[in-house]
Amino acid sequence: MPSRTVRGAVDIAWWKSFRDVELSSLVERAAAQNLDLKTAAERVIQSVAQRQVAVSQALPHIEGQSSATYNRQSPNGTLSLLTPAPGAPLDYGLFHDGLTSSWQLDLFGRVRRAVEAADANALAAVENRHGVALATVAELTQSYMLLRGTQNRLGIAKRNLGLAEENVELVNTRFRNGVATTLDMAQARAQQATIAATVPPLRAREAKLINAVGLLLGEAPRALEAELRRPRIIPRVPRRVPVGMPGTSIRRRPDVREAEARLHEATAQTGVAVANFYPDVTLNGAASLESLHLANLFTPTSTAFAVGPSFSIPIFEGGRLRGALALSEARQREAAIFFQETVLRAWKEVDDALTDYREAQRRRIEIARSVAENQTALQAARQRYSEGATNFLDVTATQAQLLQSENDLSDSDTQIATDLVNLYRALGGGWEVADVADGADSAPMQTNMIDNGK
Template sequence: MASPSVWGPETADVPSRTVAGTIDPTWWRSFNDPELVSLVDRLVAQNLDLQTAAERIIQGRAQRQVAAAQGLPQISEQSSYLHERQSPTGFISLVQPAPYAPLGYDIWQNGLSSSWELDLFGKVRRSVESANAELQASVENRRGIALSSLAELAQNYLQLRGVQTQIGVAETNLALADQNNRLVHTRFANGVANTLDLAQAQSQLATVAASLPTLRTQEAALINAIGLLLAEPPRALDAELRMPAALPAVPPVVPVGVPGSLVRRRPDVREAEARLHAATAQTGVAVADFYPDVSLTGAVNADGRIIADAFSLPSRAFQLGPQISIPLFRGGQLRGELRLRKSQQREAALDFQKTVLQAWQDVDNALTAYAEAQRRHREIADAARQNAVALDAARQRYQQGVADFLNVISSQAQLLQSQNDLATSDTEIDTDLVALYRALGGGWEAAEEKATRAPTGSGDQASR
């Protein structure tokens, strides 16, 4: 597929610019937040989704071993003991047995049998190729889960710090509303304010206080969400994360690479490519089913009426020769299987194309969102400054008796809203940057060194 030559126009009028350059695989460190770095380190080691995906890799390796074993000689050993008694009125009644001949006797058997499919037409080789591709798809799936988990953790952490900033804003405004309430009570006691001013002041104080429970609920939910990603029980991280901290600042320059390299970084694209490879190999298996299966078979065994005969050379017997199985008539089964595999291959190719297009779209949308969030932040910050000036002026005019208390309430409500908008905008910029890194496919490398390895057993077990 033809990729775009460059991303959209580079942003120059925002504090944090995106430029073409090598993407930082440890992008969470660019926030300069030690707590975030610590959480990511624990996520890589503790996340249950990553451990589940690692088990699927182990399963893929086992499946590959199963497929590869079909092309190797198969050897098995059989030993048996049988005690048999003939019926005197059955078949033996047709002959004259020797006097006192026993009707019961023992049979001991011991032998080896082997077979080896020669795979002249590549059926086993294509099956192994498909298993290898499925294994690679499992590896890429784990990388995709690592990327998603890292991004989700970072976004939850940044949203937590944003909510805690909003809690601080609400508490500051609550203190200011309390000051206004005391001011109105003082003026009311001196006969300057009226009951309307008193009711408005108390209503403002209650309104600001009512916003805190909702924010604290969001704070608790985000802490628990982070704990779930780290496989921790609820409230396990309260002591660590409940203490408010400033929202991390974004770096001034963000390298975003070039579009052509995106398909090699995004795990979902690489997984779709591996699925296409597996479907193509399965088509090869279906083609090979039309050709004869040729195998070499052999057997060596010995049997006798006493156990010693089952292990003696004079009692040996053997057979050796090739076997050829030619599919002459299957009722259309082979043609149907081939059509199925070819359709699945075409479906996988279409899915790969869609995944690539989606990846480019994700990056383009994230770039736009990151730039526009910074432009919006600039306007909100200016509005917050002006609302702070307006509130100071309204308070002074009320204290001087030239304006009513409604102007103070209105000005403080606007200031509270703009301060909340500013905190939300700061959070949005940070989370948009995380979304951009996620779209670019960077960060899954951190989980590679923690990948679970398959447990090993004895050599005999491995060979079987």
């Protein structure tokens, strides 16, 4: 009975539906070991740090200063314009300790919009990490399916090679009895060699796919050979595949959510550019101790302070502010177009994946029927040849058709499995594995912090 899609929540651990213990183990290890995923996690940490930098602009800044210098005035310099006090030395020490503070009042929302942009950038980094996780799981699963399909093709080739060897023995026996011809012997041996020649390319493909799986796990070439070289059947797809509800399924996709966050960031950056047209108001304060002698540095008479606001008003910027605003608005429009394109591409990929999966099921039914008929035909051809009712060319042609149909069936099973992986990838299922992987505990905390607006 073919697999079919149904409405329902998309399975976030869909690889387990194949009921392959080895595949589930590989996915769990990839979530913890994949190097692209680790790189994406570092980008999340960087974006959260950038957010903290943006937040700090809204807080008071306090700096401490302390200095002790030895100075000598030149009598021929600016001191010659003054009349020094009697006995005033040209050489003196100066001790200074103090605090300075400033607090920029965000009256027009420049800092608030900058923090909003940083929040959106951090959320986009989180979604990018989810997208990397989804791509990693899908690529790993597809490579695993192709590996099992290749191993299945190897099994088919070996089985048909055994049949070809039996044919050679059959023809050889008939040849010794004077029934078969030299042509029959040549055809039987040619068929055996042709089938044997298909094995080395399949072995090479098997080795490459094992290395592909190893790379996704951050392993060296051939590190997984002992584990994956043992052939297994192609994992069977589940009978029912939940694909979500129409209109909401693509909201799960990390690329759509990342594009939305980038649009939010671009909109906030436009707000920053608008706020730059307005004055900046800063509260300044300073308190210090200054003395020529260390002994009386900490006395009340050595204190000094300054308190007051400062205003910065852009009057003439040579078009810098207008250019920055035009640039931000253009980037916002670009982000909006990209978001629209991402949504449309997501719809297309989901629709294409559903069509491919459905049609692959129908194709397999016809191929399975072809295999059954070719098996019957080969048995009949071998029987008729052994009875002398036909020539060996019929046996050769029939076995070639059987080999082709068996390979087509194996490829069809592999195609159905990989099409289902493509469908889950299009639906955005499986990225949650990144948030529960060992060694990635910081990412969920960062995601919660951003989602909660902290």
